[in-house]
Amino acid sequence: xxxxxxxxxxxxxxxxxxxxxxxxxxxxxxxxxxxxxxxxxxxxxxxxxxxxxxxxxxxxxxxxxxxxxxxxxxxxxxxxxxxxxxxxxxxxxxxxxxxxxxxxxxxxxxxxxxxxxxxxxxxxxxxxxxxxxxxxxxxxxxxxxxxxxxxxxxxxxxxxxxxxxxxxxxxxxxxxxxxxxxxxxxxxxxxxxxxxxxxxxxxxxxxxxxxxxxxxxxxxxxxxxxxxxxxxxxxxxxxxxxxxxxxxxxxxxxxx
Amino acid sequence: xxxxxxxxxxxxxxxxxxxxxxxxxxxxxxxxxxxxxxxxxxxxxxxxxxxxxxxxxxxxxxxxxxxxxxxxxxxxxxxxxxxxxxxxxxxxxxxxxxxxxxxxxxxxxxxxxxxxxxxxxxxxxxxxxxxxxxxxxxxxxxxxxxxxxxxxxxxxxxxxxxxxxxxxxxxxxxxxxxxxxxxxxxxxxxxxxxxxxxxxxxxxxxxxxxxxxxxxxxxxxxxxxxxxxxxxxxxxxxxxxxxxxxxxxxxxxxxx
DNA sequence: ACAAAATTGTTGATTTTTGTTGAATTTGGC
DNA sequence: GCCAAATTCAACAAAAATCAACAATTTTGT
Numbered sequence: 001x002x003x004x005x006x007x008x009x010x011x012x013x014x015x016x017x018x019x020x021x022x023x024x025x026x027x028x029x030x031x032x033x034x035x036x037x038x039x040x041x042x043x044x045x046x047x048x049x050x051x052x053x054x055x056x057x058x059x060x061x062x063x064x065x066x067x068x069x070x071x072x073x074x075x076x077x078x079x080x081x082x083x084x085x086x087x088x089x090x091x092x093x094x095x096x097x098x099x100x101x102x103x104x105x106x107x108x109x110x111x112x113x114x115x116x117x118x119x120x121x122x123x124x125x126x127x128x129x130x131x132x133x134x135x136x137x138x139x140x141x142x143x144x145x146x147x148x149x150x151x152x153x154x155x156x157x158x159x160x161x162x163x164x165x166x167x168x169x170x171x172x173x174x175x176x177x178x179x180x181x182x183x184x185x186x187x188x189x190x191x192x193x194x195x196x197x198x199x200x201x202x203x204x205x206x207x208x209x210x211x212x213x214x215x216x217x218x219x220x221x222x223x224x225x226x227x228x229x230x231x232x233x234x235x236x237x238x239x240x241x242x243x244x245x246x247x248x249x250x251x252x253x254x255x256x
Numbered sequence: 257x258x259x260x261x262x263x264x265x266x267x268x269x270x271x272x273x274x275x276x277x278x279x280x281x282x283x284x285x286x287x288x289x290x291x292x293x294x295x296x297x298x299x300x301x302x303x304x305x306x307x308x309x310x311x312x313x314x315x316x317x318x319x320x321x322x323x324x325x326x327x328x329x330x331x332x333x334x335x336x337x338x339x340x341x342x343x344x345x346x347x348x349x350x351x352x353x354x355x356x357x358x359x360x361x362x363x364x365x366x367x368x369x370x371x372x373x374x375x376x377x378x379x380x381x382x383x384x385x386x387x388x389x390x391x392x393x394x395x396x397x398x399x400x401x402x403x404x405x406x407x408x409x410x411x412x413x414x415x416x417x418x419x420x421x422x423x424x425x426x427x428x429x430x431x432x433x434x435x436x437x438x439x440x441x442x443x444x445x446x447x448x449x450x451x452x453x454x455x456x457x458x459x460x461x462x463x464x465x466x467x468x469x470x471x472x473x474x475x476x477x478x479x480x481x482x483x484x485x486x487x488x489x490x491x492x493x494x495x496x497x498x499x500x501x502x503x504x505x506x507x508x509x510x511x512x
Numbered sequence: 513a514c515a516a517a518a519t520t521g522t523t524g525a526t527t528t529t530t531g532t533t534g535a536a537t538t539t540g541g542c
Numbered sequence: 543g544c545c546a547a548a549t550t551c552a553a554c555a556a557a558a559a560t561c562a563a564c565a566a567t568t569t570t571g572t
Contacts, residue, residue, distance in 0.1 A: 016262065017259055017262065019259070019559095020559075020560095021558095021559090029520075029521085030520070030521050030522080031559085031560090032520080032521070032522085032560090032561090033519080033520060033521075035559095035560075035561085036519085036520085050258055050259045050261070051258065051259065051528060051529065051558090051559065051560085052259055052528095052529080052558075052559060052560095053259040055259065055262065120381075121377055121380040121381035121384050121391075121393055122381040122385075124377040124381070124393075124398060124403065125376075125377035125378040125380070125381045125382075125403045128377050128398035128399070128400060128402075128403030129378075129400065129401065129402060129403045130400065131400055131401070132400065133400055134397075134400070135377075135397075135398040135400070135403070136396050136397055136398065137377055137380075137393055137395065137396055137398055137405065138396070139393065140392050140393055140394070140409075140413050141390075141391075141392055142380060142384040142391040142392065142393055143384070144384060144385065144386070144387055144388065144389055144390070144391070145385065145387070146384075146385060147380065147381045147384030147385045147391070149393065153396075153409065157396050258529085276549080276550090277549090285530075285531085286530070286531050286532080287549085287550090288530080288531070288532085288550090288551090289529085289530060289531075291549095291550070291551085292529085292530085307538065307539070307548090307549065307550085308538095308539090308548075308549060308550095
């Protein structure tokens, strides 16, 4: 592992695509070195090589919301399938924002007569057009990176509903502190959904059990007895205390 | 895989259709290179090639809401392109629901720093995730066939905005009665948007100038002097009185 | 301090990509 | 159906990028 690895990844991910010669100039090494060092990164799938340049796999070029969709896509699709198994036709459900929730919303198009409340415009528009669904969009002012709302009216709408499930997600899971996210407003919405729901489903892919680059610091509501955790792999042993009494379901990630 | 691949996909998906020569200018390469690079993308099905231009496959296939709207798709795409010409970066705009407005929203992803208010969850989620946009979702309870809201809060949100343009549509145009739709709630929202806007853009494809199977009976607000009508063909002669003083723009429906 | 191992820069041959040219094809109008 | 304009295609030469090999340098282990 080379000392330039981090710098290469950083530059490529930041700019989406960087030519080999540009990188050579930035790191002040020869182009040949860039090629040599990036080769294992390409082979391990962290970067993509094209003639003349390196391209980020994180898809930095486009809308940041969709970019995150590509990260661990397979895991999220598997989780979404599992979530849909739990949710029967006619269920009422609150759904938060986040890429995992986005995939679940797509999968939920297979259900009918759902009552949905969400603060994500993407989730709302995905499920609203299914005939027979009743969808409420909570909030007015949409945040630009993911099209979700966190204003007062969002809370008003959520708080006057009573739903079967709250479908929440998290940016990281900590064995002591529980489910963490980055923004207080996300916690506030999650709490509102949590309170209005009989049961909570927390959906997190396996990568969330590992430390993250940007450490989130704010706690989602603690799961109650009988709440459900869906992931694509079994959580490591050290989370057993946290998940005591929780109904853990593992999605079998067989197909694409 | 070429280093231009991402940029081509990005531009084509954002704008729906881009001519080969335009792309060549944007990427600063020759037209021949665009053709060569896009060939594998076309073969793998990521893009569609027509004479002179590349067409995105996502527009028709992805949003299920518009997928159903195959009727006069080409006309609506052409109108959307024309509308985007009018609307500069940084404009504020109110957008109603409807398939034409949906296509315009897709095309508007090529703009930045828009301030948008809409009662359509599809329009909202499409434009909210563009970095720099400020999008407000008007309304809470979403109608199931198009994911649009018409409740009291929708009016509250629209009425407290003041925008440069209101972008409205209609189900039919009558030479005497003007622009007609089916539901009173649509008229109410249109009126609210009309009142909050300095200028109105009415977007209707040519089929709306002919009698419809289901005759709509409710009048949209009458256009003011200086308001704009966009269509894909020149309206028949009998509409000249109705359109007197209106700035009529015809989209050149060159490519499919 | 010494030698082995790993990393880096340089060189020249090889491969890939790109722009240009002119001929062939498609499109739209009459 | 024919013509003019626009677009596409094929081919070739120029430019750019890659690769392999070797020499110079730095790092590592003893």
